Amino acid sequence: MTFEGCRKAxxxxxxxxxxxxxxxxxxxxxxxxxxxxTLMQTRFVTAVSEIARNAVKHGGGGRLxxxxxxxxxxxxxxxxxxxxxxANLPEAMTDGFxxxxxxxxxxxxxQRLTSTFxxxxxxxxxxxxxxxxxxxxx
Amino acid sequence: xxxxxxxxxxxxxxxDFNDILxxxxxxxxxxxxxxSDLFSEAEEREQAASLLMAFRKGVKEGxxxxxxFDLEDDYWADLRGVLSEITNERVExxxxxxxxxxxxxxxxxxxxxxxxxKLCKEPDRLVDEIMLLSxxxxxxxxxxxxxxxxxxxxxxxxxxxxxxxxxxxxxxxWDRVLTLPLIGTLDxxxxxxxxxxxxxxxxxxKAEVCIIDITGVRTVDTQVAQHLLRTAAAVRLMGANxxxxxISPKIAQTMVQLGxxxxxxxxxxxxxxxxxxxxxxxxxxxxxxxxxxxxTK
Amino acid sequence: xxxxxxxxxxxxxxxSIQDDITDTDILDLQDALSERIGEMDAKGVVxxxxxxxxxxTFVGRVLAQLTAIARLLDAETYVVGMRPAVAMTLVELxxxxxxxxxxxxxxxxxxxxRGSGPG
Numbered sequence: 143m144t145f146e147g148c149r150k151a152x153x154x155x156x157x158x159x160x161x162x163x164x165x166x167x168x169x170x171x172x173x174x175x176x177x178x179x180t181l182m183q184t185r186f187v188t189a190v191s192e193i194a195r196n197a198v199k200h201g202g203g204g205r206l207x208x209x210x211x212x213x214x215x216x217x218x219x220x221x222x223x224x225x226x227x228x229a230n231l232p233e234a235m236t237d238g239f240x241x242x243x244x245x246x247x248x249x250x251x252x253q254r255l256t257s258t259f260x261x262x263x264x265x266x267x268x269x270x271x272x273x274x275x276x277x278x279x280x
Numbered sequence: 281x282x283x284x285x286x287x288x289x290x291x292x293x294x295x296d297f298n299d300i301l302x303x304x305x306x307x308x309x310x311x312x313x314x315x316s317d318l319f320s321e322a323e324e325r326e327q328a329a330s331l332l333m334a335f336r337k338g339v340k341e342g343x344x345x346x347x348x349f350d351l352e353d354d355y356w357a358d359l360r361g362v363l364s365e366i367t368n369e370r371v372e373x374x375x376x377x378x379x380x381x382x383x384x385x386x387x388x389x390x391x392x393x394x395x396x397x398k399l400c401k402e403p404d405r406l407v408d409e410i411m412l413l414s415x416x417x418x419x420x421x422x423x424x425x426x427x428x429x430x431x432x433x434x435x436x437x438x439x440x441x442x443x444x445x446x447x448x449x450x451x452x453x454w455d456r457v458l459t460l461p462l463i464g465t466l467d468x469x470x471x472x473x474x475x476x477x478x479x480x481x482x483x484x485x486k487a488e489v490c491i492i493d494i495t496g497v498r499t500v501d502t503q504v505a506q507h508l509l510r511t512a513a514a515v516r517l518m519g520a521n522x523x524x525x526x527i528s529p530k531i532a533q534t535m536v537q538l539g540x541x542x543x544x545x546x547x548x549x550x551x552x553x554x555x556x557x558x559x560x561x562x563x564x565x566x567x568x569x570x571x572x573x574x575x576t577k
Numbered sequence: 578x579x580x581x582x583x584x585x586x587x588x589x590x591x592x593s594i595q596d597d598i599t600d601t602d603i604l605d606l607q608d609a610l611s612e613r614i615g616e617m618d619a620k621g622v623v624x625x626x627x628x629x630x631x632x633x634t635f636v637g638r639v640l641a642q643l644t645a646i647a648r649l650l651d652a653e654t655y656v657v658g659m660r661p662a663v664a665m666t667l668v669e670l671x672x673x674x675x676x677x678x679x680x681x682x683x684x685x686x687x688x689x690x691r692g693s694g695p696g
Contacts, residue, residue, distance in 0.1 A: 159600040184662035191633040251670040479661035513673045514664040519681035
């Protein structure tokens with residue numbers, strides 16, 4: 143999955159937990175502007191909260207970009223962190239797995255709440271999460 | 281190829297705008313793309329004129345260096361704007377995406393005919409210009425198609441939701457008591473919609489108890505049982521309570537065999553007992569009329 | 578910055594969580610509440626989350642923790658005002674918050690707390 147060529151609607155620098163809250167607000171605003179259904183918005187922004195927090199807590203901070211995908215009637219989010227990457231991705235996605243506090247539940251949950259979800263260790267370090275959420279139920 | 285900028289097209293559009301417009305509408309009429317049953321001549325002409333003007337603007341400014349056209353570019357904003365204005369109305373009136381696309385494609389003929397006249401002495405340029413114009417109009421048609429399809433899907437979705445509301449009625453049975461009679465089959469999407477209806481009704485009616493009656497649900501398998509339990513859990517999270525009624529002996533057996541753990545959710549075999557239970561929880565009792573003192577009747 | 582003020586009413590602590598609350602704020606709130614419960618020997622805590630558009634796993638966990646802490650201090654915790662979309666999302670995340678009591682509104686919660694007093 144790539145968001146190349148897609149219109150970027152917003153960008154958030156993730157450093158502190160205040161930025162995690164900001165990321166929620168920013169994505170919510172973008173989705174509202176696109177006329178998103180409340181439930182779909184709540185689900186996707188919850189997922190955004192999880193991965194943004196992950197980036198700050200376990201990834202040493204990073205950046206979150208929000209994209210508009212009008213052809214799919216969705217929004218997309220790409221979150222890169224500067225950390226050391228996740229050693230065992232499949233395990234990390236299983237609920238309950240945790241290297242500290244919270245990562246396992248968060249990522250697995252985020253996947254369930256989004257339309258598409260991709261996570262990979264970026265070459266050069268860090269983790270990249272790309273996910274999309276539909277604006278309407280169908 | 282990329283230094284062909286559709287100059288002749290622009291010349292022709294500038295000099296002959298109204299004639300091209302009329303020819304376009306006639307052409308569309310002939311190819312069946314015009315819907316005179318839905319729009320008056322004046323409306324049709326007005327909309328076509330806006331589209332043509334916006335198209336001209338886009339062609340003038342929006343050709344990319346590689347010779348292609350991307351209607352998502354800023355230069356095509358006017359065209360997108362006009363399209364979105366007329367799309368909703370046309371979809372509501374029943375115009376189909378393919379009819380709209382055919383309308384757009386019909387624009388080729390009137391323009392090409394005039395370009396041929398202008399460039400008759402320069403066959404190479406003529407060919408290049410026709411090909412490029414064709415590409416521009418094709419993109420326009422494709423884009424229009426997409427916009428229409430998207431709008432149509434939204435309309436269908438709205439209609440479906442309205443229908444859903446009719447078929448999953450949440451009823452206020454008593455002050456602060458809601459009931460939701462489920463009928464037929466319960467797939468994932470419907471279950472989610474039902475849950476949403478119920479939860480919103482809780483807010484609206486400030487309900488404390490919800491009776492979900494499954495007497496009319498044909499089969500209760502693990503999936504259905506899970507939907508029910510999740511709904512009950514969501515209701516509880518909001519601060520209300522659920523009673524699932526209509527559990528027949530057969531369903532009870534199935535649920536036990538499937539290992540479904542109802543946990544804290546109340547269940548009753550009939551709506552009657554569920555109602556009595558619900559009323560008790562909101563502090564209400566049903567008494568025979570005789571037992572109520574005359575003064576209060 | 579105080580994201581949530583705590584109000585004592587009839588031996589019950591009330592708190593309303595604002596939508597822009599951060600993780601740190603919420604942990605601070607947990608600490609503050611725990612202390613206040615002890616200080617005034619509160620019999621209940623009511624947390625109003627009606628302003629929250631999003632409740633994720635972190636907040637869910639803190640709510641559960643707070644309930645456990647309060648219970649050890651002999652106080653019952655009620656979560657009130659959860660929005661429908663939030664409830665549905667939590668359920669989808671598998672967070673049923675079984676230990677948390679819930680009520681529709683602040684008033685409902687206070688009634689329940691009063692009703693379940695000793696004797």
